[in-house]
Amino acid sequence: MKILVENAGMLTNFEVLDFLKSRGAAKDPTRVLAPLAPSEFKVYDSLAKSVAASQTRESINEFVDKCKPYKLTKNEIVNIINIRPPSEAEIFPLIENIEERIGSGEELVELVTQVFPVEEQETKSGKRVEGIEELVEERNVEAAVE
Incomplete structure (x- = not known):
């Protein structure tokens, strides 16, 4: 695999987890055979226990499509996907000027829990x-x- 464009954009935790799986992190319980550094195995272990482990490419695409009316930035969408906030109190710090732009974050929280069930x-x-x-x-x- 070659890197065509460095720093092309942010990745979701799901994408990082998927990449590490593709390099053999999930298939090597001994941590010797896969061509990964120890730090990459630590990242894999952490992400495998996070919300990223239960996400799918389809659910992420669905969430991005349903977020279009809210006019969120790419960074805000990635943060919501990575954190999967289950309440308004947790979504407020993720979106700049949420009250002015969206109003109540309740609809957005419902969307998050609908697409990414807790x-x-x-x-x-x-x-x-x-x-x-x-x-x-x-x-x-x-x-x-x-």
């Missing part, structure tokens, strides 16, 4: 929790116990 997330302790509120609450309890 799945169960696994915490460090191995327990499954749904949604960000439960995850935050569990982390606060773990911190209080320590």
Whole structure:
């Protein structure tokens, strides 16, 4: 694979994960056979646990098409795809002047949760929790116990 244009644009986490998979990161549990650096395996491991692992090229294209009425910048769209914010409070920092440009971010949050449904997330302790509120609450309890 050759790089034709350097810094041609931002990549979504899904695209980076897909690229690392294409280079053999997912097929090499020993971390010896694939032509990847240790840092690339660390990136792969991190992205495989993120929201990027549950995204598809089709869902990303659908989201980009449905965002056209909001006139978001490419960077804003990429940030939303990478973070998949489940609430207005989390989408506000991602979009510059959101109240002036879009008004309430509620419609955009609904679009995000429609195209990229929130799945169960696994915490460090191995327990499954749904949604960000439960995850935050569990982390606060773990911190209080320590």
